[in-house]
Amino acid sequence: MNSLGNAAKSYGFATGLTIALLVVNIAYLPQFATPGQWPSVLGQLAPTALIAMATLPSVVSGGLDMSVGPLANFIAILYSVVLLPHGFGSPWVAVPICLAVGLAVGAVNGIVVAILRYQPIVATLAAFIILDGVNLLLAPTAKPTPDNWTAHLSGTIAGVPGGLVLIAAVGFVWFALGRTAFHRSLYAVGGDAAAAYSAGARVTQVRIAAYMLGGLFASVAGLALTGLVQSVDSSYGQLYALIGIAAVAVGGASLRGGVGGLVGVLMGACAIYLAQNAMLAAHIDILWVQVVYGGFLILGVVAGALAGTTRTKAVVA
Amino acid sequence: MSTSPVTTSVSTVVGFQRRYPALQVIIAVALFGYGATTVDGFTSQSSVYSVLMLTALLGLASVGQTLVVLAGGIDFSIPAFILLGQTVTLQLPAESHWPVGVAIGLGVLLGLLAGGVSGWICHRFGVESLVVTLGMSALVTGAVQVWTKGYFTGTPPEWLLNIASAAGTTFGLPFPPLLAIWIVVALVAAVVLHRTATGRRFYAVGTNPRAASFSLVPVGRYRVWVYALSAALAVLVGVCLAGFASGDPNAGSPYLFESLAAVVIGGSTFGGRGDYSRTVVGAFVIVLLSTILIGKGLSESAQQIVYGVMILVIVGGYGRERHLRNRV
Numbered sequence: 001m002n003s004l005g006n007a008a009k010s011y012g013f014a015t016g017l018t019i020a021l022l023v024v025n026i027a028y029l030p031q032f033a034t035p036g037q038w039p040s041v042l043g044q045l046a047p048t049a050l051i052a053m054a055t056l057p058s059v060v061s062g063g064l065d066m067s068v069g070p071l072a073n074f075i076a077i078l079y080s081v082v083l084l085p086h087g088f089g090s091p092w093v094a095v096p097i098c099l100a101v102g103l104a105v106g107a108v109n110g111i112v113v114a115i116l117r118y119q120p121i122v123a124t125l126a127a128f129i130i131l132d133g134v135n136l137l138l139a140p141t142a143k144p145t146p147d148n149w150t151a152h153l154s155g156t157i158a159g160v161p162g163g164l165v166l167i168a169a170v171g172f173v174w175f176a177l178g179r180t181a182f183h184r185s186l187y188a189v190g191g192d193a194a195a196a197y198s199a200g201a202r203v204t205q206v207r208i209a210a211y212m213l214g215g216l217f218a219s220v221a222g223l224a225l226t227g228l229v230q231s232v233d234s235s236y237g238q239l240y241a242l243i244g245i246a247a248v249a250v251g252g253a254s255l256r257g258g259v260g261g262l263v264g265v266l267m268g269a270c271a272i273y274l275a276q277n278a279m280l281a282a283h284i285d286i287l288w289v290q291v292v293y294g295g296f297l298i299l300g301v302v303a304g305a306l307a308g309t310t311r312t313k314a315v316v317a
Numbered sequence: 318m319s320t321s322p323v324t325t326s327v328s329t330v331v332g333f334q335r336r337y338p339a340l341q342v343i344i345a346v347a348l349f350g351y352g353a354t355t356v357d358g359f360t361s362q363s364s365v366y367s368v369l370m371l372t373a374l375l376g377l378a379s380v381g382q383t384l385v386v387l388a389g390g391i392d393f394s395i396p397a398f399i400l401l402g403q404t405v406t407l408q409l410p411a412e413s414h415w416p417v418g419v420a421i422g423l424g425v426l427l428g429l430l431a432g433g434v435s436g437w438i439c440h441r442f443g444v445e446s447l448v449v450t451l452g453m454s455a456l457v458t459g460a461v462q463v464w465t466k467g468y469f470t471g472t473p474p475e476w477l478l479n480i481a482s483a484a485g486t487t488f489g490l491p492f493p494p495l496l497a498i499w500i501v502v503a504l505v506a507a508v509v510l511h512r513t514a515t516g517r518r519f520y521a522v523g524t525n526p527r528a529a530s531f532s533l534v535p536v537g538r539y540r541v542w543v544y545a546l547s548a549a550l551a552v553l554v555g556v557c558l559a560g561f562a563s564g565d566p567n568a569g570s571p572y573l574f575e576s577l578a579a580v581v582i583g584g585s586t587f588g589g590r591g592d593y594s595r596t597v598v599g600a601f602v603i604v605l606l607s608t609i610l611i612g613k614g615l616s617e618s619a620q621q622i623v624y625g626v627m628i629l630v631i632v633g634g635y636g637r638e639r640h641l642r643n644r645v
Contacts, residue, residue, distance in 0.1 A: 117637040118629070121391070122581050125574060126625045133621030140618070197641045242451060249448040256445075287466070290459030297452030298438060305444045 011252045011264025013303045018267050021274035028281040042163030043154025043228050044277075047072065049163075049269040050221035051240045052247035053170050054214045056265045059248055061210035062190040062257025063113055063120030067127035068218040069241025071105050073234070074131050075222025077138045080145040080232045091149055098219045105131070106215020110208030128241065135234040142233035145226065153227030166224050167266070170217050174262045177213075186210055191258030247272050250300035252307065271300070338584050340634050341598040348605040356612035366483040366493070368604055373499040374561065375575055376600040378554045380502060381432075381547020382576040383596045388523045388543045389588030390439060390446030394454035395551045395576050397461075398428050399569030402555020404461050404469065411471025424552045431457055432548025436541040450544075465566075473560040481560030495557060506593035519543075523588045578628055579603055584635050602631065 026033045032041065051068055058065035075098050083094045105127070112123040153162035177183050185206045188196040197203045225236060245255075251268025253260020275296050279289045334340055352359040378395055385392040405424035409415040415423075435453045439446045479485040480494045487494045510516040521529035522539045530536045551569075558568045583599030585591020606627055610620040 112629070116633065117640065118632065119581075119587070119636070119638060122632055122636065123629070125577070126628045128625075129574070129628070130622050130625035133618045133625060136618035136621065137616070193641055194645045198645050203641055246448060246451065249445060254445075255447060285463070287463045288459065290455045291463065292459075294452045294454065294456030294459060297455065298449055301444045301448045301452070302438060302442045305442045 011261060011267050013307045014251045014264055014267035014271055014300075017250075017271040017300070018274060021271055021278055024278045025274055025281060028278060032281075039156045039161040039163070040154065042161040042167075043224075044163075045270065045273045046154070046163035046166050046224035047221050047228055047240060048243055048247065048273050049167055049266055050170060050217060050224050051244040052251070052265045052269040053167075053174070053262060054217035054221055055244040055248045056174075056253060056260060056262060057186065057210040057213040057217075058109075058120065058124075059253050059255055060190045060257060060260050061186055061207050062193055063207065063210070064124065064245070064255060065106075065109060065211060065214045066121065066124040066241060066245075067105075067109060067131055068214055068221070068244055069239070070128050070131035070135060070237030071102065071215060071218040072221035072225055072240060073237035074105075074135055074138075075102060075219045076226040076229075076236070077135050077232045077234070079150070079223070079226050081138050084146065084148055089148055095223070098223060099216060102215040102217075102219025102222070103212050104215070106212040106218070107208060109215065110211030113211065114204045114207035128237075132234065132237055135237055139232040139234050142231060142235075144231045148226075150223060150227040151230060153224055155227075162227060163224065166220055170220055171262060171266075173213075173216070182206065182209060187258050189257075243269075243272060246297050246300075250297070250304060252304045268300070272296075334635055335590070338595045338598050341582065341584055341595065341602065341631075344631055344634075345598055345601045345605060348602060348609065352605060352609045352612065356609060359608075359612060363483070364608075368608055369496055370481075370483050370493060370561075371608075372600050372604040373493075373495045374554060374557060375572070375579055375604060376499050376597055377502060377557070378551060378569075378572045379576040379579040379596050379600060380506060380593060381543075381550045383506075383580050383583075383585060383591070383593050384519075384543045385446065385547050386577075386580050386585055386587055387520070387589070387591055388540060389526070390450075390540075390544075391577065391587075392450050392544065392547050393447060393573060394432070394435065394450040394457065394548065396569035396571075396573045397454040397457040398432070398548045398551035399555035399558060399572060400461050400566060401428060401457055402552035402557075403559045403566070403568065404465055404555075405552075406473060406477070406556045406559040407469040407471035408465055409471075410474070417474050417477070421553075421556050424556070425549050428548040428552035429545045433541045433545035435548070436544030437537070439544070440537045440540040446544075467566060469566065477556070477560035479560075481557050503593060503597055510592050575603060581636060582628065582631055584632075586636070 031037055051072055054068040054072070055065060078101065079089075079094055079098060083089055083097060088094055088097065109124055109127055112118050112127075113120050116123075153166060155162055157165050185196065185201045186209075188199070188201055189203050189206045193203055196206075221240075225240075229236070247268040248260065248265050249255065249268070250271060251260065251264035251266070253265060272293075276289065276293065279292055280286075284292070358364055378399065382392050382395060402421075402424050405420045405427075406417065409420035409423070410417050431453060435446070435449050438444065438449050473481075480498075483493050484491075485493050485495070487497045510519065518529065518534045519539055521532065521534055522536050526536050551572075554572075555569060561568075579596050579599040579602075580591075581599070582602050583591065583595030583597070585595050606624065607620065610623055615623065
């Protein structure tokens with residue numbers, strides 16, 4: 001009960017912001033509210049939201065995975081450049097391969113952080129640079145992807161928006177894990193690793209699992225990205241890497257670990273996407289978009305922290 | 318229980334490595350030796366000078382990053398302030414007929430102000446510097462782009478070209494001024510950090526801010542100044558880059574990660590041990606490594622992959638955390 005109240009406060013700000021920005025979007029673009037638009041809106045939101053969700057497990061575990069953006073782009077490029085041309089393009093073959101690759105890269109990150117004891121930011125920054133290099137190797141120039149089934153991911157699957165299906169799938173995995181001991185260990189390790197270790201939590205395994213989970217979610221984000229852009233471009237990775245961290249911070253998760261939830265991060269991602277969309281809809285000069293985005297980021301993280309402060313005080317009192 | 322001679326000598330080596338960047342220096346020397354023996358023209362005067370100039374620029378761009386990391390944060394706004402420095406140097410004299418000196422002064426002032434605001438926000442609201450500096454970076458970059466529409470019109474003045482050139486002269490001596498500036502900055506940083514009360518208080522703020530504030534160290538003021546200095550120094554690097562790579566608005570972007578890599582390879586830790594001389598060695602390692610990779614004719618993608626792996630290999634020798642059972 002108590003934890004539920006805390007969670008509501010930590011993402012209350014991001015939720016309020018999302019609702020306000022949704023109203024702004026609908027005011028400028030009335031068609032934004034028509035159900036026919038929802039598949040394309042959710043398709044555009046999905047890569048941002050999924051990369052933010054992929055950043056969450058490592059952040060909660062007290063670390064940080066900088067490499068989920070390039071990893072998602074690697075999966076997108078892997079599908080378009082390697083799997084599809086070699087006849088492995090069907091979803092029944094490609095999806096398991098992509099998910100396995102995401103898990104494997106996450107496991108490597110986790111092992112480097114948890115067993116080899118590198119600082120998370122150093123380890124995942126190196127992974128960021130390496131993955132970006134691999135992406136550049138596989139896709140030296142931007143080019144379109146041939147027609148394939150992933151187009152449904154930014155459209156509809158059996159009448160349901162594809163973006164919603166992917167976000168819901170990741171959400172299902174996260175909340176299913178919420179029923180297990182892993183979930184509690186993850187927050188304990190992020191809150192105070194030494195205390196969790198003393199209490200008998202398997203810190204190393206929990207940390208590796210956190211990065212693997214992030215890698216798994218990042219591979220889903222990669223599929224969403226392929227569905228949305230239908231092309232390969234090695235520069236997408238960097239673009240999404242920083243948005244993911246921003247969404248996590250605005251969504252009330254603490255980069256110090258142990259605090260944050262999936263709903264908050266999802267709301268943070270929605271707020272960032274809607275803010276960008278609203279600026280485009282209001283015909284604000286594209287050059288101003290970055291200024292507003294920067295201010296939004298600072299205000300968002302400060303407001304999130306202020307909400308967090310009241311929470312901490314309430315707990316202490 | 319007596320300790321065996323082997324354990325003692327191991328702990329002596331570890332203690333020495335903890336105090337001095339010995340492994341880092343060995344790696345830098347080894348890289349130079351490897352480059353000199355396997356890459357043609359690596360030891361030619363022009364090549365050595367270009368390595369020195371690039372290292373000086375990276376070193377200057379990493380001063381602020383070193384301070385921020387030692388204070389327990391991270392600065393992702395360095396490229397934005399480099400862009401600001403380039404812009405004021407090239408744009409204001411060309412468009413508004415400002416004297417270059419005044420334009421640079423204004424740039425440094427703006428840097429101090431914006432960096433200080435980042436530091437104040439991080440301190441006052443207890444939020445992550447990574448996100449705040451990322452936001453400030455977008456804010457500054459966006460503002461500059463609104464102003465310049467994305468490209469520069471002016472040309473750098475003669476004296477600035479001299480500063481940024483490997484063939485430049487310092488007070489008539491045939492020594493690149495940029496290198497001279499860097500040496501002075503490195504010496505000042507070493508003296509201030511290790512020999513003054515300011516330096517000691519600064520380390521106290523980074524290692525344990527609570528204890529520092531109980532010892533009446535003005536923690537907030539130190540944090541504001543660290544971020545302000547980092548931004549102002551990045552503006553000055555931008556001024557130099559305006560002479561070095563005059564019209565390229567993206568000249569600062571590699572410094573986002575390279576400044577952090579220089580600090581980490583140097584062996585400074587977040588909110589803890591380290592100093593600027595370590596970053597100097599780290600900057601040499603990075604520039605030597607990338608010069609060798611380019612000299613070997615590797616493609617950009619292969620360079621990047623090797624570079625990423627090398628960061629892990631190098632840092633693995635000394636930059637890892639203690640095991641949890643030793644932290645309980």
